[in-house]
Amino acid sequence: MNWLDSEAFVLFGQHIIWSDMVGNILGLTALALGFRRSLWTWPVQFLSGLVLFGAFYGHLTGSAGKQVVVMAVALYGWWQWQRGTARAADGKVAVRFATWTERAAMAAAAAAGTVAVALLFKAYPSLSWDAWPDAYIFVGTVVAMYAQARGMVEFWFAWLLVDLVGVPLNFANGYAFSGFVYVIYGALVLWGMRDWWLRSRRDSRPVLEGAPA
Template identity: 75%
Template sequence: MNSLNSEAFTLFGQHILWSDMIGNTFGLIALALGWRRSIWSWPAQFLSGAILFAAFYGHLTGSAGKQAVVVGVALWGWWQWNRGKGEGRDGSVTVRFASWRERGCMVGAAAVGTLAVSALFHAYPTLSWDPWPDAYIFVGTIVAMYAQARGMVEFWFAWLLVDVVGVPLSFANGYAFSGFVYVVYGALVLLGMRDWWLRSREAGQPVLEGAPA
């Protein structure tokens, strides 16, 4: 392996890059750990973001920006879940549905943010080849990870909406492994969504498992 951006193998005529494969594998691990409400979801997301940032940098600006956000928010999410210990009856953070006000704020922030970032990309074409989808991915990632860090069930819906655009865009631009793992992502999102929804209805159910004492 000469570099992370070299070809690992070919699958169904698609060239699979090492960085794409390794980064998305850590992404799958992070999603599975998030489903299990493990605090170790955040380090896995950090590694996934760092590797995919290196893969996308210079090619897909919006996707690279998304990964930079993943790296930063993963650190904040780790801190947030540790700081949130003590909110539940057993001393842990609890999963919950967002209030209608919180939902409105997130939707509004996503809409305004997408417009603002898209305007920036249109004003400076060198920043993005695909201003609208790149802006959508960038802002949607911030909203999704914010919701996860706050223990909101809606984070699963937000990730699904981001991936609907982000994964096909990556596939179309030569990052085929992102496309191949989409089915697995979808299954984990649906399972995680169901699990968090059920737990949100159980008073005092912890979000964190294996958190430091």
């Protein structure tokens, strides 16, 4: 066991693990940077995913898999915000509401993906102790981070839906710091949602030549 797997302290009777604490502090930092529409949200998110993967691996397969997705989408988001996403008047990433077609596509992908991943977990029980919540978290994270990478306000709504399952799951499995931090996440998500919502009304959305669809 390395120090990241060891106990940091006890809070309200809950044992706080170093990796759980460090990974979630990095995650909060990444969320705050995302709220600010800073490009640095993505490398910090990648590092958070790496640390939390180490925390969850072998215990919560769906949550560990979620961190692999976080790292992969963080790389995509870094590229998308750096090269493929339009800029607002202040030079930062412009934000917008998704079209109804995009919303329908994301909702359909989330539903189909959750069913597919849950069936995979059920077929291989060693991958997950509770197939449906793990699948929901795994797929919901993909959808949320994709929406963030594309500058969609719906990113915040998707994170709220993921957190509704993620918070009790973390507490139930001994990752108390994750549970406590997700309360703060909830406040930041609501704040960020309001900010992006208002900005979506002001930001222009110029079409970038060669930008990916």
